Amino acid sequence: MTSLSWLDRDQVRELMPSVEEQLDLVHETYVASARGRVELPPKPGLHPREGAFLNAMPAWLMDRDVVAMKWVSAFPANASRGLPTISGLIIVNDPETGLPALVMDAEEITAIRxxxxxxxxxxxxxxxxxxxxxxxxxxxxxxxxxxxxxxxxxxxxxxxxxxxxxxxxxxxxxxxxxxxxxxxxxxxxxxxxxxxxxxxxxxxxxxxxxxxxxxxxxxxxxxxxxxxxxxxxxxxxxxxxxxxxxxxxxxxxxxxxxxxxxxxxxxxxxxxxxxxxxxVGSIDAVIAGEVWEREKVARIGLPLRS
Known part of the structure; x- marks a missing residue:
């Protein structure tokens, strides 16, 4: 069975590619999308409070065979509560079995993507x-x-x-x-x-x-x-x-x-x-996919399932 691990924001930051590498990854992903090599449905959203939303952002990058989804929320009123206004998770799935392989805090990727x-x-x-x-x-x-x-x-x-x-x-x-x-x-x-x-x-x-x-x-x-x-x-x-x-x-x-x-x-x-x-979720997915590849070597995440 595919193992499942958790990465917090500091661990994601440690495994992130450089900005120069991210620029190339994102360029590649936009071009792949233009060539029909990305499955990217419009993101559905929920709006449980006025001015707030939660979005699901799935994507499959066919050439890299990366399957991932970001679940992100934006609640502006959280500022007055001393809470983050934007928060979320990114889940990377094994493209062969569909099993979740990595769950990570989305803040670091969201901040730069x-x-x-x-x-x-x-x-x-x-x-x-x-x-x-x-x-x-x-x-x-x-x-x-x-x-x-x-x-x-x-x-x-x-x-x-x-x-x-x-x-x-x-x-x-x-x-x-x-x-x-x-x-x-x-x-x-x-x-x-x-x-x-x-x-x-x-x-x-x-x-x-x-x-x-x-x-x-x-x-x-x-x-x-x-x-x-x-x-x-x-x-x-x-x-x-x-x-x-x-x-x-x-x-x-x-x-x-x-x-x-x-x-x-x-x-x-x-x-x-x-x-x-x-x-769009494809940009989060390509960066998250690179983080997953590096985590396979670094093994710094918290195991949730082995």
Whole structure:
């Protein structure tokens, strides 16, 4: 019988591939998805409290033969309780038997995977010579994105804005308002909270002519007009985007031109480029699969079944 082990967050961190390796893994996974080599159903969600959700994010990576699922929750009210607002587990199954083989805390992978996905988009779709990155919303996701941008471009200029942002440190410039941060940026990343009705502010008139926009907070800060003006509008998974539209998100947005994986298979075109990362389970799966491979050697997890 397949053994079953548990990894806590510190153990996951110990076994994580480097950011550079993650960039290559995620690029590979997006391309595999574009070629039909990933089984990725739209993630079902539960909403037991207003403004909160739990999502199941399964994926099968056919070329790597990795089967995994992330079960993740986001409960903003937990901040007032002194509890994490985002928590979850990732389960990796033996693809031959279907038996669970590894259960791990999802926080470490969740904290970096979205920024790595954005990094893959920047590496291929940012215009040559990109230098200045604006980040609207400088919480955990904003900090992760700044770190990945520095891996891609050690001399990158990062300007951040947030309603209560004062001293982010690490050479981050603080803008007085959102528009000041965005104007003149080569890459714009929005990573604020997603609560209640969106009140987007980022308008096409704010954007540089040759700009890559990455709204990782969905439609919270970027106006629908940006999607209409974009020469390239890609999402990581079109059925997932359509399922969000059916639930009421992305109201007024244009239909995407295709997927990020498809964009990675072609030479970049157009001037204004928009890539919306929806958070698909295949990205968690490829990183979790690599953690599993390393755990097979390290054997640092707690055995739950032998």
């Amino acid at each position: 979205t920024a790595v996905a954005s990094g893959v988009a920047v590496r291929h779709l940012a215009h040559p010579g990109w230098q200045r990155v604006a980040i609207l919303g400088y919480g955990a996701q904003g900090r992760s994105h700044a770190a990945v941008m520095r891996v891609l471009h050690p001399d990158v200029e990062v300007v951040a804005w947030g309603p209560r942002l004062t001293a982010p440190g690490h050479g981050i410039e603080v803008a007085p308002d959102a528009r000041s941060a965005v104007e003149g940026a080569d890459v714009v990343i929005t990573s604020g909270p997603m609560r209640g009705e969106p009140a987007p502010v980022v308008d096409p008139a704010w954007l540089s002519p040759r700009c890559l926009v990455l709204p990782v907070d969905y439609d919270a800060q970027v106006r629908p007009e940006v999607s209409m003006a974009a020469d390239l509008f890609a999402v990581d998974d079109v059925p997932q985007f359509e399922s969000f539209v059916e639930r009421g998100s992305f109201a007024g947005w244009a239909a995407p031109h295709g997927t990020l994986g498809e964009a990675l298979l072609t030479e970049p075109s157009g001037v204004l480029r928009l890539v919306c990362s929806l958070g």
